[in-house]
Amino acid sequence: MEFYDVVHKRRAVRQFKPEMVPRDVVMRVLDAANWAPSGMNMQQWEFIVATGGKKKQLGECYAKAAEKMFQGVDEARRKVMVESAREFNGAPIVVVALTIADPNPFQGKMHQQSVSAAFENLLLAACAEGLGTCWALGPLLEEAEIRRVLNILPEKEIVALTPLGYPAVEPPAPPREDPDLTKKFTWVE
Numbered sequence: 662m663e664f665y666d667v668v669h670k671r672r673a674v675r676q677f678k679p680e681m682v683p684r685d686v687v688m689r690v691l692d693a694a695n696w697a698p699s700g701m702n703m704q705q706w707e708f709i710v711a712t713g714g715k716k717k718q719l720g721e722c723y724a725k726a727a728e729k730m731f732q733g734v735d736e737a738r739r740k741v742m743v744e745s746a747r748e749f750n751g752a753p754i755v756v757v758a759l760t761i762a763d764p765n766p767f768q769g770k771m772h773q774q775s776v777s778a779a780f781e782n783l784l785l786a787a788c789a790e791g792l793g794t795c796w797a798l799g800p801l802l803e804e805a806e807i808r809r810v811l812n813i814l815p816e817k818e819i820v821a822l823t824p825l826g827y828p829a830v831e832p833p834a835p836p837r838e839d840p841d842l843t844k845k846f847t848w849v850e
């Protein structure tokens with residue numbers, strides 16, 4: 662797929678087919694993440710690919726987080742959201758992105774930005790492979806539990822998670838707030 666088509670086509674996918682993604686395809690997607698720019702070329706990312714029982718445990722964490730996220734939403738809708746979270750919307754894989762936990766705010770920002778760049782590469786590569794993803798921060802409302810499930814050491818910080826799998830839907834693109842690039846984009850001399 663042509664680069665700009667990928668950029669425009671990538672969507673937050675929240676409904677997946679159950680089919681497993683072949684390992685070589687997952688590895689290509691991870692390789693794209695591994696080629697991101699990084700602060701001081703530290704390449705300070707790590708990715709955990711969770712399937713099977715581990716994915717299920719992460720789903721339980723996301724369900725708990727969703728209970729919190731959708732408090733106040735009407736009960737029937739909340740139940741649907743919680744159950745979708747429990748299954749990571751049906752995706753067979755969940756990818757967890759980690760970086761270095763750093764008490765220095767500037768260094769911490771650098772690590773977060775490096776992993777965000779890698780994560781976006783991953784999302785775009787997945788799209789180019791015909792896969793769906795959804796950048797998800799919400800599960801981190803249950804961060805302690807996720808850390809426990811994945812045995813993440815205190816020296817590491819979780820940046821984001823994404824389900825990975827074949828999309829069962831093609832979500833419509835949310836319109837751009839500034840499609841003509843006239844309000845949010847400024848040229849100065």
Ligand SMILES: Cc1cc2nc3c(=O)[nH]c(=O)nc-3n(C[C@H](O)[C@H](O)[C@H](O)COP(=O)(O)O)c2cc1C
Nearest residue numbers: 671672673674675795796797798799800832834835
């Ligand atoms: C930092 C960040 C956190 C996000 N967290 C969640 C999340 O917890 N759950 C979710 O369903 N989507 C999450 N999203 C996806 C956004 O809702 C989605 O990108 C946005 O609605 C625009 O849709 P699009 O990605 O299809 O363009 C997150 C996206 C970003 C960049």
